[in-house]
Amino acid sequence: MKFFVTGPFRSGTTYLASLLNSQENMACLEDYPWRHFKHEYSSSENFDCHCARVEARFLDLGLAAPDLRKSIDYADTIDRYIKHLKTIFDVEHVGLKVACILLKKF
Secondary structure, three states: OEEEEEEEOOOOHHHHHHHHHOOOOEEEEOOOHHHOOOOOOOOHHHHHHHHHHHHHHHHHOOOOOOOOOOOOOHHHHHHHHHHHHHHHHOOOEEEEEEEEOOOOOO
16 A cells, blocks of 8 residues: 655645654655655656666665666656655555645736
């Protein structure tokens, strides 16, 4: 299972993520893979470049990099990313927490 915690800054998203992380077999990470992956790439080189950036983020933390280059489409890329996080943290449920700025129209 994957889940999402979203909300504006200072709304309690970090507290909720901490509560979820205290549960057994669950990890809630402050990450948002969709900002790293586009729905379509203009070339396979651009996709490889994006994959290399994601791999670098993991390697910089001393973690094994996800194998995303074998993805067949956008959904498969995200599924591989989530599956990799489940393996790294040895959990069954992975959540992603994103706090965002809400823009008001005047």
